[in-house]
Amino acid sequence: MIVLDDLDKKALDHFRGFVVKKDLVGIIKGGANVPAFVLEYLLANTCSTEDEEKLKEGMENVKKILRDHYINPEESTLIQSKLREKGRYKIIDKISVDLDPQRDRYWANISNSNIKKANISDELVRTHEKLMLGGIWAIIEMEYDPMIMIGPTVYPFVVRDIKPIQLSSFDNSKISDKRKEFTKDEWKTLLLRSAGYEPLSEGLDERKLNLLLCRLIPLVEANFNMVELGPRSSGKSYIYKEITPYAILISGGQGSVAQLFVNNTSGRVGAVGLWDAICFDESTDKLFKDRDAIPLMKDYMESGSFSRAKGGEISGSASIILNGNINQPVETVLQTSHLFSPLSDEVNYDTAFLDRINLFLPGWEITKFSPKNFTNHFGFSTDFFSEILKSQRKTTYYDVIDKYFTLGAHLKQRDSKSVRRIVSGFIKLLHPDANYTKEDIREYLIIAMEMRRRVKEQLKRIGGMEFWDTNFSYIDKERQEEIFVGLPEDRGSHLIDSNPLAPGVCYTATSDGDNNSLVKIEVVALRGTGKVNITGTNNQEVKENIKNTFNYIRANEKSILNEQHSLAGYDLNIQVSNLMGAYINGGIGSAVYVAIISAIYKKNLKSALAVLGNISIGGAVERSLHFAEKVSLLSENGAKTVLVPFDNLQEMTTLPSSILGKTDTPFYGNSQMLLQKSVSGDS
Known part of the structure; x- marks a missing residue:
């Protein structure tokens, strides 16, 4: 029996076809290692309904598609056999491409199907550049042709076509038009449900909900730099791995200059030019494969561009997220060191690198997630949700603060820029129709000042007098009253x-x-x-x-x-x-x-x-x-x-x-x- 709350009914009324019941993903997924955005792409067309029969029918349809076309790694031999027997077959899998410079050609690798060195045309690679950067999930049309040989070796697998698993078109005006039908709290709940959370569950208060929203800011703000340190199992990487095809998760120590910035041999721009967000998972171990990446990353984090060896500036819009575990209580870390100390040794005392961080999210405040914290209500399907987030990257609300408030004297240029961008991010998320109040801006300003001040306070511990101005404040233009914003961890005892x-x-x-x-x-x-x-x-x-x-x-x-x-x-x-x-x-x-x-x-x-x-x-x-x-x-x-x-x-x-x-x-x-x-x- 489906039990709908008022927000579910409202979401279905205004966004039918673009919302799904979020617990269906877990039911269907089972042991399959398939991202949520892939499943919801399939679910949105048939399961955006409160009709229990249609829902069951839709789920059976999705299960059939997965059964017939989604490949589990243990079925790789079977799918290769099917391809040989049928000659042509569609599969749902993750596909990536490598360049073979000796033969001057591209090879496709299809992850779960365990197909290495499949033939793929230059045109397909040019059309889908992300194939070269970690790969994409797609519906892949495969062929088997035993006549394709290089020397004595047969290379029978051929990628004929690729349909990336994401919406083909998106109209942002629908979001701004429909936003007025929801209160601010309803919209916030709908956004967080779309990301998989249940905002009304026990243990998630208003403070934690705002911290969870901060995780979405790098997806709506271009060139935004964020750090989150917290306990294991608090969902730090979940957003960037599961809910958007526009972000890439890079394991610690895997970031090379060629992968991230530019391949000097081919001239191909790396991940910063092709993704909306790059999340370095386990940033406490190691960040980069080679040390040359650090000065390039500093350059990029500051200006959104970098200089390549052969001359010329290359720009990108990817946000940078550094995630890592913090294993001691915050109070203990602060007594002996600073809050950046758990990060990789490459950067944890590099003040020039750390000062480029716009937002330091206190992940230690976010509870380890239990099943009750994940929603079973309706939210935007992840392909639609990721398009909502992506569409906001082109607008900015950088100057909105100035309508009502003046920033205090201690906020230097980087502080002011960071605070303004965090506020802009909150407006994009919660007010896509640009309809907000002074008190809304005050709320976001206080959060923004805290998130940037946390960076500055740790820089003061590392770098001393250069970062001494940490008493962040804002002045209410109407009342001419100055309000100072502190940090929860500073109060301590x-x-x-x-x-x-x-x-x-x-x-x-x-x-x-x-x-x-x-x-x-x-x-x-x-x-x-x-x-x-x-x-x-x-x-x-x-x-x-x-x-x-x-x-x-x-x-x-x-x-x-x-x-x-x-x-x-x-x-x-x-x-x-x-x-x-x-x-x-x-x-x-x-x-x-x-x-x-x-x-x-x-x-x-x-x-x-x-x-x-x-x-x-x-x-x-x-x-x-x-x-x-x-x-x-x-x-x-x-x-x-x-x-x-x-x-x-x-x-x-x-x-x-x-x-x-x-x-x-x-x-x-x-x-x-x-x-x-x-x-x-x-x-």
């Missing part, structure tokens, strides 16, 4: 944000000698009449600190604030949060001071900043008690800078050397110096 702190946010620590607490101060300044509202604590000493700090600012308004920012024009909501520890003690006035001023002026504070000390109502900076305990607690939880009163100077010797190695402790003597050392230079 750190409670203190490693990005520039948002206006009004500051961290501190309290201690009574026995109980240490990590404290977050958050101040929101709204236009109002000068009220102060304190939440998050009932401790009288803490409330007294806050009131004294507020009264100090009010008494010295003319020297601290300008006329447009008078305290009388704001209501302040001050929240005190205990992030770690038993309870909060006093001594937080300096952190409150910094938070209030930054909230009023909407200024970001420095990345991973904490402030110790207290300001009296008269403006005196008071020494911080239990200094070493507080600095240690802040440092262990991510503080990179802890501002400290001058009166604590003599206690520096009590700090462990491990703390001094990873946290700066600048001193301040008055409120003005405190403010100067707190405010981010990036805001």
Whole structure:
């Protein structure tokens, strides 16, 4: 009994003939080593229906075609015999071609049929150039002619015709016209079902769905470079092997200059000129057969072209994907090395190569797939789906960000280019009708910044100061508000944000000698009449600190604030949060001071900043008690800078050397110096 959900019915209504029930592939495939796009090519014509009888009939028809024409490797002798008996026969198989320079002719090799050195015309090879680059799946018309001899050897097998297994024509306007019939969530679900996933299954949340969509970006964006490292069995190569005839999977260490770029003898352009995507599987072992390929690959990844030995530029549009396994927890890798370290030794410390990566997909977040994660609903047949993806490569939405947002100062040219292209990729996938909202673009921009920032953060670990600008942000043009985008793995166990702190946010620590607490101060300044509202604590000493700090600012308004920012024009909501520890003690006035001023002026504070000390109502900076305990607690939880009163100077010797190695402790003597050392230079 077929159970359809509303999206299945909608897909059938609008795309009948181009959608198939995705679990049929698994049912038919059985032990056959045939890609999904081959099966769905056959299924789409007869099985794009909810009628159970027609579905069974269609499946029987496909099974018959496979039974009669698809060759399993163990049947190779039988098919050769059939060819001899019948003289002519159609088979479904993978065909590739080699050049025999000694005889100045091409030979076809037919994979499962185990036919080597079949005769093939130069014209067929010219028509289907991919035959020379790993081969293609096709319906092949074969002949047997025992009269063909070279010297004493008979070469009886002849390839008469080839019909590649992909759509012969495709109209992209159908997709843009029909997109409006679906909500964004429905379209995203349909796309992911078309790729074989079940978005509504347990374990796939919105974050993981967006990561799975990232795998499709190299298929809609030309010359896009991506790395994905993750556990085994998470489907890293599945997309490029199974769902499109326009991508090629190259096993680790197999990429040669002739195969990838150009054969200097024949002048034939390699894989970069003929495929939409080249996926290097197992990039953790070895990438290239010869070292000459690395400078060519760098050149190509940067510009989409390369120079050949005999002069002249050759261009291609293939995207490059590097896939590999990461065998340790990410936290462990980050403690001892960098996230590119699992890649092949040829490139894992080559910053020029790695900087050309547009997107680093955190494959460690994608669950190992179980049967429930694969769909049994309707999705686009893979030949139709691959044409949808291919058709988008000619359009670009590179400048869409500029309608609503400005990119922050830390994004250099390569960062900006990468972020723009990722956003463009998401628009092509989810809005092929170019109908999107500002909030859609914001969502894609945040994902894009994270994916490129991951590259930059690892380059900073390898290359140091050259890649220091990693605080990625965007500015909302309408609100003139700057938002910083962090990385999930950077937070790790750190409670203190490693990005520039948002206006009004500051961290501190309290201690009574026995109980240490990590404290977050958050101040929101709204236009109002000068009220102060304190939440998050009932401790009288803490409330007294806050009131004294507020009264100090009010008494010295003319020297601290300008006329447009008078305290009388704001209501302040001050929240005190205990992030770690038993309870909060006093001594937080300096952190409150910094938070209030930054909230009023909407200024970001420095990345991973904490402030110790207290300001009296008269403006005196008071020494911080239990200094070493507080600095240690802040440092262990991510503080990179802890501002400290001058009166604590003599206690520096009590700090462990491990703390001094990873946290700066600048001193301040008055409120003005405190403010100067707190405010981010990036805001």
